[in-house]
Amino acid sequence: xxxxxxxxxxxxxxxxxxxxxxxxxxxxxxxxxxxxxxxxxxxxxxxxxxxxxxxxxxxxxxxxxxxxxxxxxxxxxxxxxxxxxxxxxxxxxxxxxxxxxxxxxxxxxxxxxxxxxxxxxxxxxxxxxxxxxxxxxxxxxxxxxxxxxxxxxxxxxxxxxxxxxxxxxxxxxxxxxxxxxxxxxxxxxxxxxxxxxxxxxxxxxxxxxxxxxxxxxxxxxxxxxxxxxxxxxxxxxxxxxxxxxxxxxxxxxxxxxxxxxxxxxxxxxxxxxxxxxxxxxxxxxxxxxxxxxxxxxxxxxxxxxxxxxxxxxxxxxxxxxxxxxxxxxxxxxxxxxxxxxxxxxxx
Amino acid sequence: xxxxxxxxxxxxxxxxxxxxxxxxxxxxxxxxxxxxxxxxxxxxxxxxxxxxxxxxxxxxxxxxxxxxxxxxxxxxxxxxxxxxxxxxxxxxxxxxxxxxxxxxxxxxxxxxxxxxxxxxxxxxxxxxxxxxxxxxxxxxxxxxxxxxxxxxxxxxxxxxxxxxxxxxxxxxxxxxxxxxxxxxxxxxxxxxxxxxxxxxxxxxxxxxxxxxxxxxxxxxxxxxxxxxxxxxxxxxxxxxxxxxxxxxxxxxxxxxxxxxxxxxxxxxxxxxxxxxxxxxxxxxxxxxxxxxxxxxxxxxxxxxxxxxxxxxxxxxxxxxxxxxxxxxxxxxx
Ligand SMILES: Nc1ncnc2c1ncn2[C@@H]1O[C@H](COP(=O)(O)OP(=O)(O)OP(=O)(O)O)[C@@H](O)[C@H]1O
Ligand SMILES: [Mg+2]
Numbered sequence: 292x293x294x295x296x297x298x299x300x301x302x303x304x305x306x307x308x309x310x311x312x313x314x315x316x317x318x319x320x321x322x323x324x325x326x327x328x329x330x331x332x333x334x335x336x337x338x339x340x341x342x343x344x345x346x347x348x349x350x351x352x353x354x355x356x357x358x359x360x361x362x363x364x365x366x367x368x369x370x371x372x373x374x375x376x377x378x379x380x381x382x383x384x385x386x387x388x389x390x391x392x393x394x395x396x397x398x399x400x401x402x403x404x405x406x407x408x409x410x411x412x413x414x415x416x417x418x419x420x421x422x423x424x425x426x427x428x429x430x431x432x433x434x435x436x437x438x439x440x441x442x443x444x445x446x447x448x449x450x451x452x453x454x455x456x457x458x459x460x461x462x463x464x465x466x467x468x469x470x471x472x473x474x475x476x477x478x479x480x481x482x483x484x485x486x487x488x489x490x491x492x493x494x495x496x497x498x499x500x501x502x503x504x505x506x507x508x509x510x511x512x513x514x515x516x517x518x519x520x521x522x523x524x525x526x527x528x529x530x531x532x533x534x535x536x537x538x539x540x541x542x543x544x545x546x547x548x549x550x551x552x553x554x555x556x557x558x559x560x561x562x563x564x565x566x567x568x569x570x571x572x573x574x575x576x577x578x579x580x581x582x583x584x585x586x587x588x589x590x591x592x593x594x595x596x597x598x599x600x601x602x603x604x605x606x607x608x609x610x611x612x613x614x615x616x617x618x619x620x621x622x623x624x625x626x627x628x629x630x631x632x633x634x635x636x637x638x
Numbered sequence: 639x640x641x642x643x644x645x646x647x648x649x650x651x652x653x654x655x656x657x658x659x660x661x662x663x664x665x666x667x668x669x670x671x672x673x674x675x676x677x678x679x680x681x682x683x684x685x686x687x688x689x690x691x692x693x694x695x696x697x698x699x700x701x702x703x704x705x706x707x708x709x710x711x712x713x714x715x716x717x718x719x720x721x722x723x724x725x726x727x728x729x730x731x732x733x734x735x736x737x738x739x740x741x742x743x744x745x746x747x748x749x750x751x752x753x754x755x756x757x758x759x760x761x762x763x764x765x766x767x768x769x770x771x772x773x774x775x776x777x778x779x780x781x782x783x784x785x786x787x788x789x790x791x792x793x794x795x796x797x798x799x800x801x802x803x804x805x806x807x808x809x810x811x812x813x814x815x816x817x818x819x820x821x822x823x824x825x826x827x828x829x830x831x832x833x834x835x836x837x838x839x840x841x842x843x844x845x846x847x848x849x850x851x852x853x854x855x856x857x858x859x860x861x862x863x864x865x866x867x868x869x870x871x872x873x874x875x876x877x878x879x880x881x882x883x884x885x886x887x888x889x890x891x892x893x894x895x896x897x898x899x900x901x902x903x904x905x906x907x908x909x910x911x912x913x914x915x916x917x918x919x920x921x922x923x924x925x926x927x928x929x930x931x932x933x934x935x936x937x938x939x940x941x942x943x944x945x946x947x948x949x950x951x952x953x954x955x956x957x958x959x960x961x962x963x964x965x966x967x968x969x970x971x
Contacts, residue, residue: 345874348777378876386874391867396889396964405885407876437965453875 292360293319293342293461293493299354300334300341309563310353311337313517316590319510321360321460322491324484326508326525328501328540330560333514335497339465342495343384344374361460380408383454385464385483389446393438399449400434408457420456427452427482444475451479455486462487465497480507481631501540505529513537516560516571519590522598531608533599535576538611570602578603578610645958652954659946663939664719668712675702677933678732728940733932739940742925747944750914750921753837754906757844762899764845765852766892772853773860773891774883788853791846800843800916807839814839817918840917848902852895859891866890893964897956904952907945 300312311334319325327335337350346352356371361381363369369377378384386392394402403420404413421431427448438446447468454462464483468476484507487494498504504511504525511528513521513536521534532538539556558575561567570588573579582602590600601607679695679702703709707718707729722728728739765788772784791799808816818836821829863869869886877886902909910923918924922941929937961967 343874375876378874384874386867386871388867392871394868394872394886394889395966396893397885401885402872405872405875405877405881407878439966 292321293317294358294360295319295342295355296358297355298338298341298352298357300337300346301351301353302337303349303351306564311350311517311563312341314354315519316355317512317519317522319493319495321493322487323509324487324494324496324507325510325512326504327495327497327512327514328499328504329514330556331499332563333560334517335514336465337517338514339463339495339497341371342461343382343463344371344378346371359461376407377459379406379453379459380457381459382461382463383457383459385447385450385454385462385467387466388470389450390438390443390470392450393446395438398435398437399441403434403453403456406457420452423456424449424452426486428478443471444479447471447475447479448482451483451486455483455490455492458490458492460492462492462494464494466499467496469499476503501543513540516566517563518571518600519598520572520600522590524596527597532611533593533597533604533607534572534601535578535603535607535610536572538607538614539575542614570600578606644961648954648957651957652950655950655953656947659950660720660723660943661716663942663946664716667935675699675708678702681933723943728943729936731929731937732934733928733937739936742937743922743940743944746920746922746925749919750907750910750923753841753913753919753921754844754910755903757841758848758899758902758906760841761845761848762852762895765849766856766895768849769853769856770860770883770888770891773857774864774879774887776857776861785853785857788850788857791850792854794847794850796843796847796912797916799847800913803839803843803846804916807842820920837919840913840919843916844913855898856891856895859894860887863887863891889963896960896963900952900956900959901949904949905945907941907948 295315295317298312298315299310301308301310313334315338327338329335340346340350341352342357344357352371357374359369359374359382361369363373363377363381367373369381374382393399400417400420403409404416409416420434424434425431429445429448429452433441433445433449441449447470450467454464462483467483468479471479480503483494486492496504496508508525511521511523511525512519513528513534515536521528521532521537523533528537529541532541543556556575561571561574567574567584568587569585570576570579570583573583576583578601580602586602588600588602590598591604593599593604599607679698682698683695707715707722709715710718726740728743730736731739731742734742768784768787772781772788775781776785804816807813815836816839818840820836821832823829864882864887869882872882872886907922910919910921911927912923913919914921914923915927922944925937926941928934929941
């Protein structure tokens with residue numbers, strides 16, 4: 292289990308300090324796929340950086356730390372303090388753009404063995420890598436190529452291969468497929484899921500695609516303006532959201548064959564520099580009252596395993612009834628079998 | 639197969655460039671006013687007073703025309719000229735008559751090549767290393783000091799730099815000779831040491847002059863390259879600074895610098911004049927200046943053809959080796 296304890300992550304800018312993650316406390320069970328969603332700028336990538344332990348100017352941790360729930364070689368518990376030494380051994384990262392994340396003038400095999408973990412035993416590791424890549428649907432020669440000789444999909448498979456090769460406990464993926472076309476996106480996600488099932492890692496996936504989240508995640512974290520507003524099992528969260536913002540995000544989900552005007556998200560999130568008093572979502576919230584504008588709701592466990600930061604969490608299911616405009620969930624694929632079918636059909 | 643095609647293509651291009659360059663050097667002087675033979679004859683006349691008869695002048699004119707390939711119409715001249723260039727036969731020198739120009743150039747070439755190739759490579763290596771470190775660690779204060787070396791050295795005009803070096807190391811602290819003396823005779827260990835010792839000052843000025851630019855260029859390239867996504871990803875892989883600085887930043891940032899290096903090696907015979915004149919160094923530059931001063935057309939021709947040849951050859955070499963450094967270059971494309 293990974294524990295985040297009151298994380299406050301601050302960017303130092305010329306204008307001053309700004310908290311891009313502002314008090315996040317979470318427990319993430321092992322071996323699940325957790326999705327993170329929220330509008331642009333809400334702090335998803337910053338939270339991923341904090342969990343990865345990539346903290347350095349201009350980002351600093353003003354409060355809190357992450358406890359990863361596993362120990363390093365010396366038997367010490369791994370926390371924010373020492374996570375950097377475990378990069379790619381115990382925690383790995385799939386970057387957004389595979390196109391530009393590989394060194395263009397060096398063969399891929401050489402980029403596979405310059406981890407600190409492979410120092411001094413490159414030959415041996417390379418042999419293992421060669422045995423490993425066919426599992427990712429890559430021809431074995433792919434690792435002898437230069438990046439520009441591979442397609443975008445193959446390159447992203449290489450990134451997945453790097454992220455999974457050392458069998459880390461945690462894999463972070465910040466919009467890992469945005470640069471790819473839809474069919475390839477799905478096949479990469481499937482691949483990642485297959486490997487995750489086999490190895491039992493925890494995956495944290497940032498995506499703007501609520502459909503993808505619905506299909507592949509077990510838990511969902513919804514962020515709004517540097518805060519967590521809802522955290523729950525994916526099924527529960529989609530069926531019966533307990534935060535009006537989650538509801539609006541789900542309503543913005545595109546459905547195939549649905550030409551009703553979708554309820555996008557009216558308005559825009561507040562600037563991190565001028566946070567409203569009270570609930571940060573209040574200015575856009577159909578349920579907001581004087582209480583909301585005065586008092587910031589804490590993230591509470593309203594039902595077992597269901598966290599929401601809303602004074603009126605209990606009224607959100609009602610709101611959903613009245614809105615009635617969302618996509619019928621039955622129309623969206625909700626398991627990987629469907630995703631596989633999609634991929635096969637598209638191919 | 640692709641490789642062979644690529645090499646052949648580049649080679650044909652190379653021959654074409656040479657041909658065009660050589661052709662231009664043939665026609666250009668002929669478009670200019672003044673006639674080398676007339677110039678020469680008037681020089682001779684000036685020396686001989688008015689005692690030269692018209693007949694003797696005509697005889698001199700004919701034999702000079704024959705000597706310098708100026709007989710017949712322009713196409714005959716051009717054909718003969720091409721044939722002679724191919725045989726590296728530029729005729730005899732005016733000033734060192736009857737020594738053939740090619741001998742003079744062959745004697746001077748190793749001096750220039752040795753001095754300039756060594757100093758160009760050294761200033762590239764030192765300058766780029768400093769620039770790389772200054773750029774890679776550009777957020778650290780000590781790295782700024784490294785960059786200052788480049789900022790200070792780069793804008794200083796060469797002759798001032800040379801003057802300062804001479805004052806410092808040949809005059810105040812008389813460590814090195816002001817102008818070199820080279821032992822005649824076959825190459826021995828002693829002679830080699832004396833050549834290095836005597837060439838030290840000109841070499842130092844050339845290294846200092848070339849190096850500031852390399853520091854600044856490499857620093858700018860490294861600063862930009864280290865923000866590239868693949869360097870950032872390498873950082874998140876946990877690679878060491880050393881790995882990232884060399885295998886990631888340098889391997890990419892050096893590409894334009896390789897181009898600059900090879901091309902500047904091609905220009906060594908043009909760049910040598912100032913240094914060689916200041917230090918009385920017996921290379922191509924000195925030879926060219928002497929030839930220009932004395933109106934020694936054949937020698938000048940030979941030297942110009944030599945520079946055309948060396949620039950074109952450098953460009954060819956660049957085309958041939960560049961794909962080794964940048965695999966994205968498509969062969970045969
Ligand atoms: N290097 C930085 N310096 C200063 N502020 C930053 C920096 N990086 C991000 N921010 C700010 O922090 C906030 C959160 O950014 P973050 O990248 O975490 O958002 P995000 O949720 O990942 O957005 P997106 O969906 O667009 O990726 C934004 O307001 C952004 O402007
Ligand atoms: Mg982001």
